Amino acid sequence: MNNDNMGPVGENVFPDQARAAxxxxxxxxxxxxxIVPYERDPRRDHHGCPTDELTMEMREKARKAGVLTPHIFPDGGHLSQRGTAMVLIKSGLSPLGPLACNTAAPDEGNMFLLGKMGSPLIKxxxxxxxxxxKMRSAFFMTEPAQEGGAGSDPSMLMTECHKDGDHWVINGRKAFITGAQGAGVGIIMAKAPEGASMFLVDLPDPAITIDRVPNTxxxxxxxxxxxxxxxxxxVPEQQMLGAAGDGFRYAQVRLAPARLSHCMRWLGACIRSNEIATNYVNRRQAFGKPLIDHEGVGFMLAENMIDIRQAQLMIDWCASVLDAGGNGNVESSMAKVGVSEALMRIxxxxxQVMGGNGLTEDSIVEQVFREVRAFRVYDGPTEVHKWSLAKKIKRNWEREQS
Known part of the structure; x- marks a missing residue:
């Protein structure tokens, strides 16, 4: 096992570090x-996603190995965010690892939210x-852009709900709802007269029709x-998360840790891709010497080493803020931008260094490139986070002038 750049960083030891390690x-x-051998398993859907049959088979192996949902404990306890980072980076060493270990999005973020805010019934x-x-979940917030619905700007929420006796009735459209097809639990964001609200629902439900699942x-x-x-x-009233109008506040509880856990998992995938690329360029000969000895190639791997370490340090820094009780909104925006852009470069x-071999499905390198490219958009595009940070810079400046 190659443990370079994957251990805890900094000199300050956190309380559950030994347990997390x-x-x-x-x-x-x-x-x-x-799990790595499953990367060639043909059980995939119409655009290459693992089927639920494959997912549950891997999860059964994880259960037997004692690594299913490893960052959440039977008593309801949870590793610190720094400890979670150590675990989720490792689970991300294969694109299938988070699915097998039940540390994948959107389930990981949904578990965090429900664990923090759910009533005893909801839990x-x-x-x-x-x-x-035993079930996958989905988070229903994003809406079709063509219809003017909510995306990076959640205030554009169009899905509506109203009270009817001891139930709420929801109507609307949603888009890019990860894992909705095949999920057993849904968290739906809808606009009540009091404001945005969240509801827990059993899936599938005949009132929810999947119109299409686009290839991405x-x-x-x-x-x-x-x-x-x-x-x-x-939806029964008791399946509302919190009270009517609490939706955006509860979304903030989920937001920063979910952004950060994306960074953790995809860092693990890029570390593995870098291992594969490193092995390739040390074995492949061209122009009389190994590729690694050509400066243009060797320098790219050196830059990977730097980006991997910087990404890890930024994750650890943001996790420390969350562990100290901060909401981490600003820090997670910075981490999302810094880490996703670094991982894209990696x-x-x-x-590039693998040439034609890097373009094929013969290794996960090609898939990780696609996944990380998507990550630059998911959980807020880079530009939205930069815009948010720029607004904060302006607010801080204006406050200093007054």
């Missing part, structure tokens, strides 16, 4: 030995089967990214 070691061994009915890896550049998430219609969906260089 032990879990991370077991997760890495499991992913490398048990028992909806959270428990997700944590146990990425192919790691079961169910793809569906466009769907919600028609007169009735993935691109891995493809």
């Amino acid at each position: 032990e879990i991370a070691e077991r997760v890495e061994r499991f992913v490398r030995e048990e 028992e009915k909806f959270l428990t089967p997700i944590v146990e890896g 550049i990425d192919s790691s998430m079961p169910g793809g990214h569906a466009t769907l219609t919600i028609r007169n969906l009735r 993935a691109d260089r891995c493809v």
Whole structure:
């Protein structure tokens, strides 16, 4: 196992570091030995995403190995964000690793949200089967851009809900809902008279129609990214998360950790891609010497080493802010931009130094390039985060002038 650039960083030891390191070691061994061989498994859907049959088979192996949902404990406890980073980076060493270990999006973010904010009923009915890896979940917020719906700007939310007795009735359209097809639990964001609200629903439901699942550049998430219609969906009042109008506040609880866990998982994938590229350029001969000895190639791997370390340090820094009780909104925006752009450079260089071999499905290098390209858009495009940060810079300046 190659552990370069993957251990804890900094001199300050955090309380659950030893426990996280032990879990991370077991997760890495499991992913490398048990899950990497599944990368050639043909059980995929119409655009290459793993089927639920494949997912559940891998999860059963993870369950037997004691690495299913490894960052959440039977007593409801959770590793610190720094500890979670150690584990999720390891699970990301294969694009299939997060699915197998139940650390993948959107489930990981949904578990975090429901664990923090769910009522006892919601935790028992909806959270428990997700944590146990028996169901997948989906987060219904984004809406079709062509219809003027919410995307990076959640205030454009068009899906509506109204009270009817002891139920809420929801109507609207959603788009790019990751994993909706095949999910057993849905978290739906809708606009009530009091403001944005969240609801927990059992899936499938006849009131929710999947209109299409478009082919997208990425192919790691079961169910793809569906466009769907919600028609007169009735949800019991007790399945509202919190109170009417709490939706955006609760979304903020999920937002920063979910952004950061994306960074963790895809860093793991890029570390593995870099391992594959490094092995290739040390073995491949051209113009009388190994490719690594050609400056143009060697320098790219040196730049990868720098970007990997910088990404890890930024993840650790943002995780430390969250562990200290900060909401991490600004820090996670910075991490999302810095890490996703660094990972894109790493993935691109891995493809480049492998030449034609980097363009084929013979290794995960080509897939990781596609996945990371999508990551630059998911959970807020780079430009939206920069714009948000620029607004904060302006606010801070104006405050200093007053």
